[in-house]
Structure formats: C-alpha cells, structure tokens
Amino acid sequence: MASGMQHKNAISTATEGLIQAQLELYHHSLGYVKSAALRAAAELGIPDAIHRHGGVATLSDIATETGIHPSKYSHLRRLMHTLTVTGIFSVEGYDDDAGYKLTLVSSVLVEGGESMCNLSPMVPLLVELLKLTMLFDIKVWFTDEQASAMTLFEVAHGCTPSEMKAKKGxxxxxxxxxxxxxxxxxxxxxxxxxxxxxxxxxxxxxxxxxxxxxxxxxxxxxxxxxxxxxxxxxxxxxxxxxxxxxxxxxxxxxxxxxxxxxxxxxxxxxxxxxxxxxxxxxxxxxxxxxxxxxxxxxxxxxxxxxxxxxxxxxxxxxxxxxxxxxxxxxxxxxxxxxxxxxxxxxxxxxxxxxxxxxxx
Incomplete structure (x- = not known):
C-alpha cells in the first residue's frame, strides 16, 4: 500500500511539474504582449488621462479623454485589466465604478508630472517592430556564414540602424x-x-x-x-x-x-x-x-x-x-x-x- 501511495505521489509531482513548466514557458513566450500593451497605453495617453483626472479615472473617463471609439470600450477594459495585473496601473473598485490610478512606473509616463521627467518617448523606441523582427533572425545570424559578417540588424533589415532612421525619418x-x-x-x-x-x-x-x-x-x-x-x-x-x-x-x-x-x-x-x-x-x-x-x-x-x-x-x-x-x-x-x-x-x-x- 505504501509503495502504491508513493508511486501515486510521484506521478502527481511529475504532472504538477509539467503544468508549471508549461505555465512558465507560455509566460516567457508572451512577454512581447506586455510590451505591446505598455506601448498602447503610452500612445493612447492613458497615463496623462488619469493624471488630468486628479490621479483616479474610470474607464469612461479614460475613453473620453483618449478618444477611444465606443465600440472598443469592452476592449479597453481588457487592456486596463492587463496593465493593472502587470503593475503599470493600480485599480480600486469593480466594473464601471473601478478607479484606475498611476503606479511608480506609469507616473514617469506623464507630461508635466511631479518629477517633470516624462519617459513616454522611450517606450516606442524600446518597443519597436524593427527591434522585435531583428531578434527573430538570431538563428540565421548565429549559423549562416554570410550573415555572421554583418550585424544582426543588417541581417534582418538590409541596412544599418542609422540608414533606417534616415530612410524612415x-x-x-x-x-x-x-x-x-x-x-x-x-x-x-x-x-x-x-x-x-x-x-x-x-x-x-x-x-x-x-x-x-x-x-x-x-x-x-x-x-x-x-x-x-x-x-x-x-x-x-x-x-x-x-x-x-x-x-x-x-x-x-x-x-x-x-x-x-x-x-x-x-x-x-x-x-x-x-x-x-x-x-x-x-x-x-x-x-x-x-x-x-x-x-x-x-x-x-x-x-x-x-x-x-x-x-x-x-x-x-x-x-x-x-x-x-x-x-x-x-x-x-x-x-x-x-x-x-x-x-x-x-x-x-x-x-x-x-x-x-x-x-x-
């Protein structure tokens, strides 16, 4: 009986490890979604909208301040839920009465905030499609002889970052x-x-x-x-x-x-x-x-x-x-x-x- 219980516990531990491994793998793989959600918040001006409302804003306040189309109201709720879970904003209350607040992170995405330091211009520079797609060519850069003579950026885009900035302005x-x-x-x-x-x-x-x-x-x-x-x-x-x-x-x-x-x-x-x-x-x-x-x-x-x-x-x-x-x-x-x-x-x-x- 004892050996049977030990076997059952070993199986349970093994399956728990598999599920945990799956969870962590998916969490790491979806890291770019966190970055994209942060960029969306910065581009929409959500931190500024909350700041203009005295530091607390409802979904309705945010939608009005940022010009979000009424058909996207439910999607805004989902975006804000993600941004609160990941620590960009905090929230008090539920449903339409929920009040969203700035955290330490989002407070430096505000124009004219207390510190007068607005890091919002850094977000689109760091969270950029060119940088993301560049990283997808790491395997080629590591293994292809011709590619190894170039920078990773050049492998992905056929030019240097300076040339790309000049091309795109x-x-x-x-x-x-x-x-x-x-x-x-x-x-x-x-x-x-x-x-x-x-x-x-x-x-x-x-x-x-x-x-x-x-x-x-x-x-x-x-x-x-x-x-x-x-x-x-x-x-x-x-x-x-x-x-x-x-x-x-x-x-x-x-x-x-x-x-x-x-x-x-x-x-x-x-x-x-x-x-x-x-x-x-x-x-x-x-x-x-x-x-x-x-x-x-x-x-x-x-x-x-x-x-x-x-x-x-x-x-x-x-x-x-x-x-x-x-x-x-x-x-x-x-x-x-x-x-x-x-x-x-x-x-x-x-x-x-x-x-x-x-x-x-």
Missing part, C-alpha cells in the same frame, strides 16, 4: 527618447551624486547629441564650461544655447581638452576594440588630475537579489547585440580601462546603469 523619435532618458538620469545624478563634478571646471559631453546632459550640468553648476561633441549631422539639429558650446567632430579622432569627459550611454554601442579607442582619446583630452565620467550599464555579477534589475540588464545586452554593441560586467570594463591606459576607477550604481569614474 525617425531620427527625431530617437533624439526625443534620448533627451527624455537624459532628463531623468541627470535629475537623479545632480541630486544624489553631485560630488562627481567636484573640481571640474570644464566638461566635454562626447557623443552628447543635442546637449540635454550638458545643459542640466551647466544649469546646476554655472561655473562649469560645458561642450558637446558629436557628428556634424547630429550637431546640425541641436538647439541654440548660450550655456553650452556645440562642436562637430568624431570621438574616434579627437576630443577637445577638458577637466572631465562625459560618456553617457554610448560605449555600449561599440565592440571592445572600438570602445578602447574612444577611451584613449578621452585620456588624451584630460589633464593629470582629470577623469572620464561614464554613465552606462555594469551587468550584475550575481550579488544582487533584484530580479528586475538583472533581467533588464541582460535584456539590454541582447538588444545591443543587434548592433554589435555589448553590456559589460565590471571585469570587462576593467580590462578596457587597463588597455586604454587608465589606472583606477570607481563604480556607483544608479538603477540599471552606473556612474563609472575613470582616472588616468
């Missing part, structure tokens, strides 16, 4: 997203990590695009002379500024001298050998007491228990793989710093990225 979307990201990052950095600019009287934001980071530094620290260096076609679209000087150039060839060189979220787009070339140019540009300030990812080595942090970092790494870029761990960063001729560094984590101060 989406460069403005990219720049708006980068400005949104920079505004939030700099708000945090200038409140919590102001010490990184101690002793800095001049700074060059290398690859700084339209100068959002330099403008924030200049506003907070008027004594710091801020310069932005980027490619001529990028600088051509930059706004005029009395506080920030814009210089057209190539970070691989020359970086103007300054006490500090800022590299925000750009080294990840290059392979190690190219990133080292840029770091060497930075070393040439700074004095003996100067430094390079890097805002970029430092992939967690396993010490952190924050699953969302770990997953976000490795997901970014897969995205960077599409353009032959890479997200690096501390040892990979250290190896590059040594190759570029630097002697020391300091890492301060800030969300999924870190501030890395590198010294000659």
């Amino acid at each position: 989406t460069g403005g979307i990219f720049q708006a997203a980068m400005v949104a990201d920079t505004n939030l990052v700099m708000e945090v950095v200038l409140k919590e990590h102001m010490g990184i600019f101690k002793g800095v009287n001049s700074l060059v934001d290398a690859g700084g695009a339209h100068g959002a980071a330099a403008a924030a530094i200049s506003k907070a620290l008027p004594h710091v002379k801020c310069t932005v260096l980027d490619l001529p076609h990028v600088i051509a679209g930059a706004p005029t500024s009395r506080d920030v000087q814009f210089v057209a150039g190539d970070v691989f060839e020359y970086i103007p001298p300054a006490d500090a060189i800022l590299l925000k979220w750009i080294l990840c787009i290059w392979r190690d050998e190219d990133a080292v070339k840029v770091l060497r140019r930075c070393k040439e540009a700074i004095p003996a007491g100067g430094k390079v300030i890097i805002f970029d990812g430092v992939v967690d080595s396993g010490a952190s228990q924050n699953v969302i942090l770990k997953e976000t970092q490795v997901l970014f790494d897969i995205m960077m793989m599409g353009i032959d870029g890479v997200e690096r761990d501390e040892q990979q960063w250290k190896k590059m710093f040594v190759e570029a001729g630097f002697g020391d560094y300091k890492i301060s984590p800030v969300g999924h990225r870190s501030i890395i101060e590198v010294y000659p």
Whole structure:
C-alpha cells in the first residue's frame, strides 16, 4: 500500500511539474504582449488621462479623454485589466465604478508630472517592430556564414540602424527618447551624486547629441564650461544655447581638452576594440588630475537579489547585440580601462546603469 501511495505521489509531482513548466514557458513566450500593451497605453495617453483626472479615472473617463471609439470600450477594459495585473496601473473598485490610478512606473509616463521627467518617448523606441523582427533572425545570424559578417540588424533589415532612421525619418523619435532618458538620469545624478563634478571646471559631453546632459550640468553648476561633441549631422539639429558650446567632430579622432569627459550611454554601442579607442582619446583630452565620467550599464555579477534589475540588464545586452554593441560586467570594463591606459576607477550604481569614474 505504501509503495502504491508513493508511486501515486510521484506521478502527481511529475504532472504538477509539467503544468508549471508549461505555465512558465507560455509566460516567457508572451512577454512581447506586455510590451505591446505598455506601448498602447503610452500612445493612447492613458497615463496623462488619469493624471488630468486628479490621479483616479474610470474607464469612461479614460475613453473620453483618449478618444477611444465606443465600440472598443469592452476592449479597453481588457487592456486596463492587463496593465493593472502587470503593475503599470493600480485599480480600486469593480466594473464601471473601478478607479484606475498611476503606479511608480506609469507616473514617469506623464507630461508635466511631479518629477517633470516624462519617459513616454522611450517606450516606442524600446518597443519597436524593427527591434522585435531583428531578434527573430538570431538563428540565421548565429549559423549562416554570410550573415555572421554583418550585424544582426543588417541581417534582418538590409541596412544599418542609422540608414533606417534616415530612410524612415525617425531620427527625431530617437533624439526625443534620448533627451527624455537624459532628463531623468541627470535629475537623479545632480541630486544624489553631485560630488562627481567636484573640481571640474570644464566638461566635454562626447557623443552628447543635442546637449540635454550638458545643459542640466551647466544649469546646476554655472561655473562649469560645458561642450558637446558629436557628428556634424547630429550637431546640425541641436538647439541654440548660450550655456553650452556645440562642436562637430568624431570621438574616434579627437576630443577637445577638458577637466572631465562625459560618456553617457554610448560605449555600449561599440565592440571592445572600438570602445578602447574612444577611451584613449578621452585620456588624451584630460589633464593629470582629470577623469572620464561614464554613465552606462555594469551587468550584475550575481550579488544582487533584484530580479528586475538583472533581467533588464541582460535584456539590454541582447538588444545591443543587434548592433554589435555589448553590456559589460565590471571585469570587462576593467580590462578596457587597463588597455586604454587608465589606472583606477570607481563604480556607483544608479538603477540599471552606473556612474563609472575613470582616472588616468
């Protein structure tokens, strides 16, 4: 009898494991649906609609504010249900009386919110059909000899991301997203990590695009002379500024001298050998007491228990793989710093990225 019960329990455990495996497999496979639902909410302006209603809005309020067609009211309910289950919004009450509220996540998708940081331009950049379809060609890229000589993006779309932006005229979307990201990052950095600019009287934001980071530094620290260096076609679209000087150039060839060189979220787009070339140019540009300030990812080595942090970092790494870029761990960063001729560094984590101060 005992052996029969043990056999029955073993079968039960085995079938429970199968069902759990199926559940987890489907959950992972449907991850793109979560992303698409988030993009729909951002594009429809649902966070703004809730914000305009004082932070609580019914389905009827949201439908009216966002111009949703009456025939789609029941589908809006389903979308909002998904977005509350996944943590984008919260809800109190039931049916037509349910009140939807912003969460920490959706609060940064609001125009004119409390922090004045609106990340909604980042959502369509991250949740983009071109990026999704690019990832469907990983098998070909890994196994086909001809494809292996190209980037994953080129395999999927037949051109580089820059060429695609020029073809579709989406460069403005990219720049708006980068400005949104920079505004939030700099708000945090200038409140919590102001010490990184101690002793800095001049700074060059290398690859700084339209100068959002330099403008924030200049506003907070008027004594710091801020310069932005980027490619001529990028600088051509930059706004005029009395506080920030814009210089057209190539970070691989020359970086103007300054006490500090800022590299925000750009080294990840290059392979190690190219990133080292840029770091060497930075070393040439700074004095003996100067430094390079890097805002970029430092992939967690396993010490952190924050699953969302770990997953976000490795997901970014897969995205960077599409353009032959890479997200690096501390040892990979250290190896590059040594190759570029630097002697020391300091890492301060800030969300999924870190501030890395590198010294000659």
